[in-house]
Amino acid sequence: MRIRAGYDIAFNCFQDVPMVLMLTVHPSRQGDLLTDHAIRVSPNVALRDYKDGFGNVCTRLVAPVGQINIRNEFIIEDSGLPDEVAPHAEQIPLDWLPDEALVYLLGSRYCDTQRLTDLAWSTFGRISGGWRRVQAICDYVHGHIKFGYQFARSDRTASEGHEERIGVCRDFAHLAVTLCRCINIPARYCTGYLGDIGVPPDPAPMDFSAWFEAYIGGRWYTFDARHNHPRIGRVVIARGRDAADVAISTAFGQAELVRFKVITNEVRDCDAIPTRPAMAREQRVLA
Structure with missing residues (x-):
């Protein structure tokens, strides 16, 4: 089964605001990605990734004055199976x-x-x-x-x-x-x-x-x-x-949320695979 997922988020900043985003699919699922997966921002600012103490991918940036748009859309492969049930699993001493x-x-x-x-x-x-x-x-x-x-x-x-x-x-x-x-x-x-x-x-x-x-x-x-x-x-x-x-976004300053949209749905055989959004190219460095 294939799943289309992503988001379209925007903040309005009244000064330059350092931010940390946690919007990248967990490393345990990145091998299942079927399309490009990258945070894209407009206007263009530098992005830098690092892993926190729990193994999550975090993204650092400085949002400039005005509106900053943060978007992503991707396709990921999934087993299509429901959450596993294990009634005989015991509590560990x-x-x-x-x-x-x-x-x-x-x-x-x-x-x-x-x-x-x-x-x-x-x-x-x-x-x-x-x-x-x-x-x-x-x-x-x-x-x-x-x-x-x-x-x-x-x-x-x-x-x-x-x-x-x-x-x-x-x-x-x-x-x-x-x-x-x-x-x-x-x-x-x-x-x-x-x-x-x-x-x-x-x-x-x-x-x-x-x-x-x-x-x-x-x-x-x-x-x-x-x-x-x-x-x-x-x-x-x-x-x-x-x-x-695991906050989706952490702003170290005043950042007003002005748009928030999340998509998650199954891709049918007749659905088209999304193309790369026409946005500013990212500048990204892995820490």
């Missing part, structure tokens, strides 16, 4: 966990584990099996939080989401990640593309999506507390402790 998984047991900016530990153990502590525990957490979060784009708030923590019982996909992911960590299951936050493939189309404008991965059975498995059933066609951009680690 703490002393057997790989060193690199331990950071995903700790509290973080939006995953305030200290506020939810008692709830987690009283609700999920008696459930055996890693997969069963994580799925029980997803069921709980899915039923506890009401989804709505009007409920978006950029500073809501997991415990606040639990108290308010409203949110968007990041709030579902933050609460599920936090509850997993509270009961000693490493969990990491993911962001990327998730189109309406294999499900009824959502009339709301497309956006980037958030889900999470839990380390059970000796590997990372995908879970999605918002949708709470296996989905087709996820394309990961970045992974981290929570949304603070």
